[in-house]
Amino acid sequence: MDLTLIVALVIALSLVFDFTNGFHDTANAMATPIATGAMRPKVAVGLAAVLNLVGAFLSTEVAKTVSGGIIREGNGGVQITPQIIFAGLIGAIVWNLITWLRGLPSSSSHALFGGLIGAAIIGIGVQSVDFTVVFAKVILPALIAPVTVGVVALVATRLAYFITRRDAGKADGRGGFRYAQIFSSSLVALAHGTNDAQKTMGVITLTLIAGGFQAVGSGPQWWVICTCALAIAIGTYTGGWRIILTMGRGLTDVKPAQGFAAETSTAATILASSHLGFALSTTQVASGSVIGSGLGRRGATVRWGMAGQIALGWLLTLPASAVMGAFAAGFTLLGPIGLVIDLVLGSVIVALLFRQSRRTRITHDNLHDIDDAALVVKIKKTPRRIARRDRKKVSL
Amino acid sequence: MIDWGAFFVVAGASLLSSTLVVSLYSLGLRLLTSAGRALVVDPASFTGAITVLTPKRAAKEAKRRRKSATANPLTVFQKRLALVGAYACFSVSVAAVLYGVYLIVPALHR
Numbered sequence: 028m029d030l031t032l033i034v035a036l037v038i039a040l041s042l043v044f045d046f047t048n049g050f051h052d053t054a055n056a057m058a059t060p061i062a063t064g065a066m067r068p069k070v071a072v073g074l075a076a077v078l079n080l081v082g083a084f085l086s087t088e089v090a091k092t093v094s095g096g097i098i099r100e101g102n103g104g105v106q107i108t109p110q111i112i113f114a115g116l117i118g119a120i121v122w123n124l125i126t127w128l129r130g131l132p133s134s135s136s137h138a139l140f141g142g143l144i145g146a147a148i149i150g151i152g153v154q155s156v157d158f159t160v161v162f163a164k165v166i167l168p169a170l171i172a173p174v175t176v177g178v179v180a181l182v183a184t185r186l187a188y189f190i191t192r193r194d195a196g197k198a199d200g201r202g203g204f205r206y207a208q209i210f211s212s213s214l215v216a217l218a219h220g221t222n223d224a225q226k227t228m229g230v231i232t233l234t235l236i237a238g239g240f241q242a243v244g245s246g247p248q249w250w251v252i253c254t255c256a257l258a259i260a261i262g263t264y265t266g267g268w269r270i271i272l273t274m275g276r277g278l279t280d281v282k283p284a285q286g287f288a289a290e291t292s293t294a295a296t297i298l299a300s301s302h303l304g305f306a307l308s309t310t311q312v313a314s315g316s317v318i319g320s321g322l323g324r325r326g327a328t329v330r331w332g333m334a335g336q337i338a339l340g341w342l343l344t345l346p347a348s349a350v351m352g353a354f355a356a357g358f359t360l361l362g363p364i365g366l367v368i369d370l371v372l373g374s375v376i377v378a379l380l381f382r383q384s385r386r387t388r389i390t391h392d393n394l395h396d397i398d399d400a401a402l403v404v405k406i407k408k409t410p411r412r413i414a415r416r417d418r419k420k421v422s423l
Numbered sequence: 424m425i426d427w428g429a430f431f432v433v434a435g436a437s438l439l440s441s442t443l444v445v446s447l448y449s450l451g452l453r454l455l456t457s458a459g460r461a462l463v464v465d466p467a468s469f470t471g472a473i474t475v476l477t478p479k480r481a482a483k484e485a486k487r488r489r490k491s492a493t494a495n496p497l498t499v500f501q502k503r504l505a506l507v508g509a510y511a512c513f514s515v516s517v518a519a520v521l522y523g524v525y526l527i528v529p530a531l532h533r
Contacts, residue, residue, distance in 0.1 A: 063466065064465075064467050065466070070467070085529065086527075086528070086529050175433075175434045175437075178438075179437050179438045180441075182438065184445075186442055186446050186449065187446075187448075190446060190453055191453050193456065199452075199461070200452045200453070200455055200456040200462045200463075202462060202463055202464040202465065203452045203462030203463075204452070207448050207516065210520045214523045214527070217527050218527050221527055221528075221529075284449070287445065287448070288445050291441045291445050292441040294441075295436070295441040295444070296433065296437040296441075298523055298526045298527065299432075299433045299437045299440070302526055303429055303432060303436075305430065
C-alpha cells in the first residue's frame with residue numbers, strides 16, 4: 028500500500044484519539060468545580076478547553092519513543108511500523124468510547140499503550156513487549172497513585188474543615204472555597220494540556236519520521252502542533268458529561284472545601300510527579316483524590332460500588348485495548364484490504380456506541396437534572412443516610 | 424523496577440504542598456470571617472450535590488450571618504489585623520498558583 032496514504036491515515040486517527048483523550052479527561056479538572064457550582068458547566072469546560080489549547084503549545088518536547096519503553100523499539104530493537112500504530116490507535120479509540128459510554132474515568136494513555144502492545148504482539152511477536160516496564164510503568168502506579176493521593180486529599184480536606192469550623196449557625200465562609208476551586212482546577216487542566224497533547228504530537232512525528240517525511244531527531248512541525256492542540260481543545264470543550272457526572276456525583280457528593288482540597292491534591296501530585304520524571308495518570312490521581320476527600324469530610328459517603336467499577340475499568344483498560352489493538356493488527360496483516368476492513372469495522376463500532384449513547388443523553392443542560400448518578404453508572408442503592416444530618420448544616 | 428525513592432519524594436512533596444496551600448486558604452477564609460466579612464459565594468448553578476434552601480430558610484440564614492458578623496467580640500484593631508492576615512494568606516495562595524504555572528511551563532524553568 029502507498030506509504031503516504033497509511034501515514035495520512037495514522038495522522039487522522041491520531042487526531043481522533045487526541046479528541047477522545049480531551050473529552051475523556053475534561054472530568055479530571057472540571058468535575059468537582061461543576062459539582063459544587065463554582066462554575067457553570069459550559070464555562071468550566073470552556074476554560075478547560077482554552078487551558079488545554081494553551082498547554083499544548085507550551086510544551087512541545089517530543090518523546091523519544093511512542094510507547095515510553097514498553098515496546099522494545101529504537102536502536103537494536105524492533106521496528107514499529109505505521110500499520111502497528113494504526114491498529115493500536117483503533118484499539119485505544121474504541122476502548123476510550125466504551126469507557127465513556129459507561130461513564131468510567133479511565134486513563135487514555137493506558138488505552139494507547141494497551142492498543143500498541145496488542146498490535147505489536149500480533150504484528151511483531153511477544154518478544155517485542157517489555158513486560159517488566161509494563162509492570163513498573165503501568166500496573167504498579169495504577170495501584171499506588173490513587174491510594175497515595177487519596178491519603179493526601181483526606182488530610183487536606185480534614186484540615187480545610189478543621190480550620191474553617193465555627194459554632195453551629197455562624198457563617199463559616201466555606202462558600203469562599205468556590206473561588207479557589209477555579210484556580211486549582213485550572214492548574215490541573217493546564218498540566219493536562221502540556222502532557223497529553225504532546226503524546227499525540229509524538230505519535231504523529233514518529234510516524235512521519237518512520238515514513239521518511241521528516242528528518243530523524245527533528246521536533247514536531249508547526250501544523251502537527253496546531254492540529255493536536257485544536258483536537259484536544261475541541262474534545263475538552265465537547266465535554267465527556269457522563270464521566271463528569273461520575274466524578275462529580277457518582278463517587279461522593281462534593282462540597283466546595285472538599286472539592287478545593289481534592290483539586291489541590293491532584294494538582295500538587297501531578298506537578299510533583301511530572302517534575303521529578305515519575306509520570307502518573309491524571310485520571311487515576313484525580314479519581315483517588317475525589318475518593319480521599321469524600322472520606323475526609325464528615326457526613327460524606329463514598330459509593331464504594333462505583334469506586335470498585337472505576338478500579339475494575341483501570342485494570343481492564345490495558346488488556347481490553349490490547350485485545351482490540353491485536354484484532355486490528357491481525358487485519359492489517361492481510362495487506363491494504365485489512366486497513367479498509369479495520370476502518371469500516373472501527374467506524375461501525377463507533378457508530379453503534381454513539382447510537383447507544385443517545386438512549387440516555389447527558390449533556391451540560393441536563394447534567395444537573397439527573398437526580399441520580401445511578402442512571403448512568405447503575406448503582407443499586409444510593410445511600411440516603413446522611414441526608415437528614417446534612418440538612419441541618421448551612422450548605423448553600 | 425519502580426523507583427521507590429522518587430515515589431516517596433513525590434508523595435511527601437504533594438502532601439506537604441497541598442496541605443500547606445489548603446491550610447493557608449482556609450485560614451484566610453477564617454480570618455476574613457473573624458473580621459466580620461464572611462465570604463458568601465453562591466453557586467453559579469445548582470447541582471444535585473447542593474442543598475437548595477427555601478427562600479424563607481435562606482432569609483433566615485442571611486439574618487443569622489449578619490448577626491454573627493455584628494456580634495463580633497474583636498476590637499476594631501483586631502478586626503483589621505485579621506483582615507490583613509486574611510489577605511496575606513490569600514497572597515501566599517496566589518503565589519502557590521503562580522509557582523504551579525512555573526512548574527508546568529518548561530520554558531520558565533529550563
